[in-house]
Amino acid sequence: MVLLVQKYGGTSVANLERIQKVADRVAESRRKGNRLVVVVSAMSGVTDGLLKMARELCKDPSEREMDLLLATGEQTTTALLAIALQSRGVEAVAMTGAQAGIVTDGTHTKARIANVTPRAVQSHLKAGRVVIVAGFQGQTMEGQITTLGRGGSDLTAIALAAVLKAERCEIYTDVDGVYTADPRTEPQAKKIGEISYDEMLELASTGAKVMQARSVEFAKKFGVVFEVRSSFNGLRGTMVKEEAKSMERVVVRGVSLEKSQAKVTLVGVADRPGVAAKLFTGIAKAGINVDMIVQNVSLPTGGKGSKAQTDITFTVPREELPKARKFLEPFRRAGWVKQIVFQEGVAKLSVVGIGMRSHSGVAAQLFRALAAAGVNIQMISTSEIKITVVVDEGMGAKAVRAAHREFRLGGKEGKR
Amino acid sequence: MVLLVQKYGGTSVANLERIQKVADRVAESRRKGNRLVVVVSAMSGVTDGLLKMARELCKDPSEREMDLLLATGEQTTTALLAIALQSRGVEAVAMTGAQAGIVTDGTHTKARIANVTPRAVQSHLKAGRVVIVAGFQGQTMEGQITTLGRGGSDLTAIALAAVLKAERCEIYTDVDGVYTADPRTEPQAKKIGEISYDEMLELASTGAKVMQARSVEFAKKFGVVFEVRSSFNGLRGTMVKEEAKSMERVVVRGVSLEKSQAKVTLVGVADRPGVAAKLFTGIAKAGINVDMIVQNVSLPTGGKGSKAQTDITFTVPREELPKARKFLEPFRRAGWVKQIVFQEGVAKLSVVGIGMRSHSGVAAQLFRALAAAGVNIQMISTSEIKITVVVDEGMGAKAVRAAHREFRLGGKEGKR
Numbered sequence: 001m002v003l004l005v006q007k008y009g010g011t012s013v014a015n016l017e018r019i020q021k022v023a024d025r026v027a028e029s030r031r032k033g034n035r036l037v038v039v040v041s042a043m044s045g046v047t048d049g050l051l052k053m054a055r056e057l058c059k060d061p062s063e064r065e066m067d068l069l070l071a072t073g074e075q076t077t078t079a080l081l082a083i084a085l086q087s088r089g090v091e092a093v094a095m096t097g098a099q100a101g102i103v104t105d106g107t108h109t110k111a112r113i114a115n116v117t118p119r120a121v122q123s124h125l126k127a128g129r130v131v132i133v134a135g136f137q138g139q140t141m142e143g144q145i146t147t148l149g150r151g152g153s154d155l156t157a158i159a160l161a162a163v164l165k166a167e168r169c170e171i172y173t174d175v176d177g178v179y180t181a182d183p184r185t186e187p188q189a190k191k192i193g194e195i196s197y198d199e200m201l202e203l204a205s206t207g208a209k210v211m212q213a214r215s216v217e218f219a220k221k222f223g224v225v226f227e228v229r230s231s232f233n234g235l236r237g238t239m240v241k242e243e244a245k246s247m248e249r250v251v252v253r254g255v256s257l258e259k260s261q262a263k264v265t266l267v268g269v270a271d272r273p274g275v276a277a278k279l280f281t282g283i284a285k286a287g288i289n290v291d292m293i294v295q296n297v298s299l300p301t302g303g304k305g306s307k308a309q310t311d312i313t314f315t316v317p318r319e320e321l322p323k324a325r326k327f328l329e330p331f332r333r334a335g336w337v338k339q340i341v342f343q344e345g346v347a348k349l350s351v352v353g354i355g356m357r358s359h360s361g362v363a364a365q366l367f368r369a370l371a372a373a374g375v376n377i378q379m380i381s382t383s384e385i386k387i388t389v390v391v392d393e394g395m396g397a398k399a400v401r402a403a404h405r406e407f408r409l410g411g412k413e414g415k416r
Numbered sequence: 417m418v419l420l421v422q423k424y425g426g427t428s429v430a431n432l433e434r435i436q437k438v439a440d441r442v443a444e445s446r447r448k449g450n451r452l453v454v455v456v457s458a459m460s461g462v463t464d465g466l467l468k469m470a471r472e473l474c475k476d477p478s479e480r481e482m483d484l485l486l487a488t489g490e491q492t493t494t495a496l497l498a499i500a501l502q503s504r505g506v507e508a509v510a511m512t513g514a515q516a517g518i519v520t521d522g523t524h525t526k527a528r529i530a531n532v533t534p535r536a537v538q539s540h541l542k543a544g545r546v547v548i549v550a551g552f553q554g555q556t557m558e559g560q561i562t563t564l565g566r567g568g569s570d571l572t573a574i575a576l577a578a579v580l581k582a583e584r585c586e587i588y589t590d591v592d593g594v595y596t597a598d599p600r601t602e603p604q605a606k607k608i609g610e611i612s613y614d615e616m617l618e619l620a621s622t623g624a625k626v627m628q629a630r631s632v633e634f635a636k637k638f639g640v641v642f643e644v645r646s647s648f649n650g651l652r653g654t655m656v657k658e659e660a661k662s663m664e665r666v667v668v669r670g671v672s673l674e675k676s677q678a679k680v681t682l683v684g685v686a687d688r689p690g691v692a693a694k695l696f697t698g699i700a701k702a703g704i705n706v707d708m709i710v711q712n713v714s715l716p717t718g719g720k721g722s723k724a725q726t727d728i729t730f731t732v733p734r735e736e737l738p739k740a741r742k743f744l745e746p747f748r749r750a751g752w753v754k755q756i757v758f759q760e761g762v763a764k765l766s767v768v769g770i771g772m773r774s775h776s777g778v779a780a781q782l783f784r785a786l787a788a789a790g791v792n793i794q795m796i797s798t799s800e801i802k803i804t805v806v807v808d809e810g811m812g813a814k815a816v817r818a819a820h821r822e823f824r825l826g827g828k829e830g831k832r
Binding site: 016019020023050053054056057058059061062064065066068069071072075076078079080082083084086087093094096098099120143144145 | 432435436439466469470472473474475477478480481482484485487488491492494495496498499500502503509510512514515536559560561
């Protein structure tokens with residue numbers, strides 16, 4: 001008797017018809033002899049509806065009350081799914097996050113799980129019941145209802161899987177799994193059968209869109225093997241787990257493209273210790289999400305009394321450009337920076353794979369492929385398992401296809 | 417600083433606009449210096465919507481999960497009302513029944529309050545906050561969420577008022593208060609300023625329609641003074657409290673009419689001990705709500721070997737007649753009863769007043785008034801503070817007006 005934790009997202013339980021389908025799937029898994037804990041989100045649209053009501057009543061509603069309000073969404077789904085299972089003759093019991101022992105800190109609307117005390121869940125499992133748990137929510141030691149913020153239901157599932165030592169966690173969503181590239185950009189894209197936690201984290205536009213980094217990190221920390229798969233078909237999804245030897249044979253796991261980026265170049269930054277630190281601390285405090293930062297070696301401009309200067313370039317999501325502009329302008333006026341160049345219309349292309357660590361020349365291979373495709377590289381940044389380049393947004397799709405082909409990621413199975 | 421418990425029913429919080437109005441009213445009461453606990457129901461329609469969903473999934477959903485599901489309705493209202501108050505600058509905190517310390521037994525869907533541990537509520541009150549509590553729900557000692565059944569939110573309010581020793585409890589609803597008669601039947605009907613618990617309980621069609629007997633009985637037991645009033649205007653309502661000396665001066669407090677009744681006469685019931693007991697035990701088990709039971713003195717029919725027989729008549733709500741018919745037929749076939757006569761189209765008229773106890777001749781006065789109005793009396797039943805007669809349904813309104821006039825219940829203020 002294997003213990004599985006399944007998680008169904010909002011679109012998977014969007015209406016009664018879909019809840020019936022989920023019940024069918026859970027009932028089938030139960031019939032096969034699995035012991036099951038099922039974590040559910042709110043029916044899609046419900047959370048937004050509650051938010052909208054609250055905001056009509058108050059521009060800035062208190063977070064404690066927002067949590068009390070939003071927690072009703074998942075609670076409703078648990079009861080409905082348990083009832084649907086009961087009508088199939090499956091013994092099922094619905095539990096709030098609090099009842100399931102999800103204990104959090106007191107940071108309302110984005111609480112962190114402090115610990116999980118799964119005694120009640122275990123005793124229901126022992127009695128042969130399917131346990132339906134409200135995702136996204138918990139309770140503080142003092143009995144306050146909290147919610148876990150974005151991706152919270154995934155986190156509930158991973159945390160329960162960890163503490164119950166489940167065989168694995170199945171994350172049911174509206175995509176089939178993680179692909180070698182976005183199939184809308186690259187028709188040859190293939191579903192990835194197995195991927196490491198780190199690769200999943202680095203695949204920003206494909207992997208991370210499927211699941212928040214937070215849950216993947218939690219799973220990595222506690223060694224929870226999970227599968228991302230669709231609730232709308234019976235296909236196997238993508239298994240996310242600790243890297244295995246065999247994984248390293250694949251040099252590049254996938255290609256990821258983030259569009260709608262902007263590039264900010266600070267020209268003539270005084271090249272002395274502490275300047276960059278001061279700038280980027282301020283940028284972070286202003287809530288601007290800087291991603292790549294590239295600084296070239298600085299060369300003295302020569303001439304008497306000339307000071308060493310450098311250029312620093314970084315990327316931000318396009319929508320944060322106005323904020324960045326507003327924040328940086330004073331530095332230019334104060335003479336810290338000679339000139340600031342803002343450029344929209346760029347995209348970030350990343351190739352990711354833990355195999356890179358033991359294979360040299362991957363970067364060179366990527367650059368060659370892009371050059372051959374006529375894609376100009378504007379910035380480069382590399383980590384142990386990822387190479388990222390900034391390219392013109394218009395060339396993004398072409399770059400993805402070139403990299404995908406170069407690293408032989410396509411395959412017949414990949415076709416949708 | 418007076419402590420008040422206010423309760424707002426489903427129609428009073430039916431939508432965001434009405435929640436805003438309730439928030440205005442609570443904020444005003446707070447500004448006057450009152451300390452406040454506010455109990456709310458689910459927004460009207462919400463509970464029915466949840467019930468409908470559950471029944472679509474399963475004909476006979478488990479009661480434990482139904483409670484988990486329905487409890488979300490009140491929880492939602494508490495959060496919304498607290499948020500609306502916060503936007504008015506009133507410090508408010510929303511609590512589930514469990515958080516407010518409403519501890520119940522484990523009878524799901526109709527739990528009984530076992531005790532109330534209001535520590536958390538008290539500490540919020542002490543900190544100057546308005547405490548919004550979800551009505552209709554509680555939690556067992558084991559942490560199971562329960563609901564209290566019909567009239568549950570009133571019960572929550574009365575119970576909290578009792579344990580917090582509130583000055584009084586204000587029950588806001590969609591009627592102005594309790595009237596001397598239904599104003600649709602008797603335009604002269606007057607709002608009653610003060611009424612005793614017992615009179616409220618006995619005024620079936622006026623008082624008890626406003627509030628379930630259960631909550632009135634609870635209030636009586638714990639001496640909770642409560643006021644029934646409208647949330648749609650600022651008028652004073654009806655104060656319900658222990659009888660005061662002054663109350664006894666009024667002989668009749670009100671007149672009440674229950675329409676859509678039916679009369680069942682069992683003719684020729686064997687007049688020996690235990691027969692009636694057996695019949696009515698069975699009727700109760702079959703879920704038939706018997707109200708008045710009248711048995712005439714039995715006279716031996718005379719003749720050799722004749723056994724003593726009697727006739728028993730009782731009333732049931734008309735819609736329960738088919739059930740009663742089905743249940744009783746076997747007794748007729750078995751010879752326990754000679755004949756059964758079913759009659760629809762009757763109504764029960766009651767005049768209620770604790771003053772009756774010390775005033776004789778009230779019954780006679782009522783009978784004279786009805787006779788003068790040409791209303792025929794079919795059955796009579798009396799209690800210490802109530803006289804009930806069964807009349808033809810078509811004569812019901814006429815009978816109400818005759819009794820209302822006879823006992824001088826009308827008045828200018830009664831006009832709507």
